[in-house]
Amino acid sequence: GAVVSQHPSWVICKSGTSVKIECRSLDFQATTMFWYRQFPKQSLMLMATSNEGSKATYEQGVEKDKFLINHASLTLSTLTVTSAHPEDSSFYICSARDLGTGPWELFFGSGTQLSVL
Amino acid sequence: AQSVTQLGSHVSVSEGALVLLRCNYSSSVPPYLFWYVQYPNQGLQLLLKYTTGATLVKGINGFEAEFKKSETSFHLTKPSAHMSDAAEYFCAVSDYYGGATNKLIFGTGTLLAVQP
Secondary structure, three states: OOOEEEEOOEEEEOOOOOEEEEEEEOOOOOOEEEEEEEOOOOOEEEEEEEEOOOOOEEOOOOOOOOEEEEEEEOOEEEEEEOOOOHHHOEEEEEEEEOHHHOOOOEEEOOOEEEEEO | OOEEEOOOOEEEEEOOOOEEEOOEEEOOOOEEEEEEEEOOOOOEEEEEEEOOOOOEEEOHHHOEEEEEOOOOEEEEEEOOOOHHHOEEEEEEEEEOOOOOOOOOEEOOOEEEEEEO
């Protein structure tokens, strides 16, 4: 199946700094990618839909100025957590569809564990 | 709006026993339904999906699920549990009108423990 690569897998940062997470579709083009957030022992909450060449669409309650999303190419979307604080500590997962396998199958990256001190 | 309810946040079975993970959905349009598995500190892997056609869907690792419209359910089963099945399982729903921007809505997950 299609491969979505997410980097880094684990990051620790100081409060107030910014962290960038990359999501790449390795063997397919993804015009749309999705960013999820997962708290310990909880489900995945959709944060935003990343659209290549245009602005991301954020879910209700997600601060767009805090979670900056850039989808500059058909294979790369980035999520930047700006001025991170301990409450931003979470597991972030990106995903994308390979339309060649059908519009319904979503492939996931391996996730990024963010810890803010 | 679509939603998914997974009954039982924790399920424990003995190795070799039947696995049954419950999922009920709510959707105003014909749904696409999915089961994903997540191992610790990893992303999600698709187990199986229902889109159209046969309501009994077979997936990887011996899992299967049956779409029951009348019960709005999509329960996941496996006849005989293996130790390697221990993981978190998520049921998810997407609306019928497929496309690149379709969102996937997840349930709260069920942690499956397999006892030797």
